[in-house]
Amino acid sequence: MARSSLSLWKRPTTVPRSFVYYVRIWLPSEKRYSTPKSAAVLAENLGLDMSQLPPSTKTGARKIGEIWLLKGGLKTLKNNPDNPLLADFCLDFWTWDKSEYVEGKIDREQRISKRWCKDSHNRIETHIKPLVTGIRLQEVTAKFLDRIQLKLKKTTKLSTKTINSIMNAVLTPIREAHRFGVIETDPTQNFRSLPLNTKKKGILTTKEFCALLASSWQNEQIRLAVLLARYTGLRMGEVLALAPNDFDIDYEGKPVIWVRKSWSITEGIKSTKTGNTRVVPISDELKNDLLKLHQKNPHDGSFIFWGANENTPFTHRMLGSGFCHQLEKIGIDEATRKARNISFHSLRHMFNSTLRGKIPDPTLRLATGHDDPDMSDHYDHLTDERLSDIRNAQEKYISIKKVE
Template sequence: MNYYLTKRKKAKRSYFYVNFTDPNDSRKILLSTSVELLRRKIGISSRLPVTREKEAYAIVERAIADGLINLDRDTKNFADYVLDFWDFDTSEYIRRRNQKAPDSIGKDYAMNMLGCFKRHAQKYLPPKLNLHEVTASHIEKVIDSLFDEGVLSNSTVKRVVQSMSVPLKEATRKKWIAHNPMDGVESIVNNHKERGIYSIEEIRKILDRLYMKGTIGVTEIRKTRCKKNIWEKKPQTVKTNLKPYLAVMLAAYTGMRSGEIRALRSEQMRIVNDDFCIIKVDRAVNDYAGEKNTKGKRARSVPIPRFLYDMLIKEASSNPHDGSSLVFWSKKSATNPISTNFLVKQLYKAQEAIGITEKQRLERNLDFHSLRHTFNTNLRGRISEKSLRAVVGHESVEMSDLYTHATEEDVIAVGVAIVDIFKSIYEGKAGDGGST
């Protein structure tokens, strides 16, 4: 390779730069980069400046020998590369991945990665940083800055790092960069907080509250605009609909995920006997990706008591959109169900009404998904592990046979156990459909 050294003065001192020229035209510079950057890339960690020309030449030759100099690649701005990489509609990487393994990268995941990078990483990276110039130090500066902020959890910081590590791994595979800077980045340990679970009594009270709010209305303290545009908190009667009640009951009775509940259609449900019905859980819905396969891409069957089936069918029959069989339909869209935010907001309001404050909710780590954990926890030991995993939807490959071979009797056995747990609720609803 043809190259020569120059010195550039920045701040209070001068830096050695190496300039690689075109073999056919020495006046054309193909690449100009800092010698100290090359020193970091070859694995030498030092804060001392490179002051001797002989040392600078030795670093350059070492970088060439290690294959760190690629004059054939196009110069790519790192931030632009990452933003393009996670653009679901235009990304060549995502398109190829989904061709080779359909649905391996969903739009929601891509949007999550894109948002993580834009909100949390990009601001801590030099705006003119090129892809081939990225080092472990750049990534660790992002990590250190996020930890210094003290806002994000370890798991969220790991997602931010992932938004950069996946594009860098692909760039290494494509030979756009000589080595992956992530190889020198220290791993982050998850400070995972165990998700909380509800007591059966808490679920009963939450369901009572949601049922009342969806039928006769409840009193809530809300901000009201008064005279002179002054906002005051005043009690108001608020009435919604039964969808939050039905969604929470479904999650509590079946362990279904929020996306699976929102995607539910009437044709997925069938009557088994006078007491039970079965839902075939074979789809889910995401905010960006729309309807897709369930997590793990496997269908499963879950039992529900007959009274809940009747209420779900009644809700589906009230769908105002022609040809739509969605149970959790939205007035605004014929194809999209109600939003996750609506269900979560109503759940949290009901929790506050029964005495679970926002502070307590956060301390206990309670959310909509906690209903699934509650279902799993309360059934463990009451039914066989095989039946529980089949109904919950175990994700390991070793358990894949359970999904197709779980018998109707196995599924109903789960229904009997969960009805026994919620016996007080079941008896109240089975008789007249009223609140407990």
């Protein structure tokens, strides 16, 4: 039996024996009816005379639905609040203070950062908006998304990774619009991201790192930040967020660091990348040097790597550029550094590579904080023999002593 192309649905109002009619149309490709649209809203969008076609009556609502079908159905909803311009919809979606998506994430205690939203907003404003002028949310198709992606690839010098990030800033809002029934179909379902040819992060050799330690350092903060990242595998944001109260001792009475926060340019103090807390062993010598550095903090602030005022630490930019400056002193100039893909984050990769195979992978993941659902229950205590495994490997395989 063939489905009727049109279906009415009514909802009672607060007025006795009064109803609001909604119209649904059959979607053959999806074998289902569309999300109900208010007959009154349809009449307004179609410019119909509601005195002649009252949307509050079954007959009027049906006639409005039939006219809607004849004029193109879903494609006619140009001024409907559910069919905004694509660029405007995406920009609102990524605006931190007004986004229902962000609010939902926060209410569910799921991770989302202001920096991510700001970056996504900028990607839409800079790269997407010029390409989607006049295009509305309900007009987007998989083919259209494909064309945007290929346009970015052919006409810009952006990396594949950057283009995929730009497209994700569009895909996520569209998926959410479909999830809430704002659009009937999900054009992102069969979308394919560009294949990544990710360049592996380069690391220093042991000889190069020893030469780095032996070079002259004009900034003690940069030197100790480099040593800390090399010895513990901390991310740059985790290094910058370090404070004296993050130090503790393990069950053997040896020093450890509780890695429970990170520093973000836009958000300030926030959780770690995975949202988990981990504990990492540190040598007595390095801990003492870090606490001595903190005593020089001119702001009486909590940051070990202090910045321009007591509320901010040393900046990402200064730490990254300072590290690169030291590399130049041992013969690794900008061209070589870029060719080998070496950055401050390479110290974390160096830590991981050095200890890989020396201790079990699950133990190494505990130290690096790589997200693994099987490991989530292991961050709640210090009395764990895995700490000894990590510490022994650090002392045996990672040297952070300056070679005289």
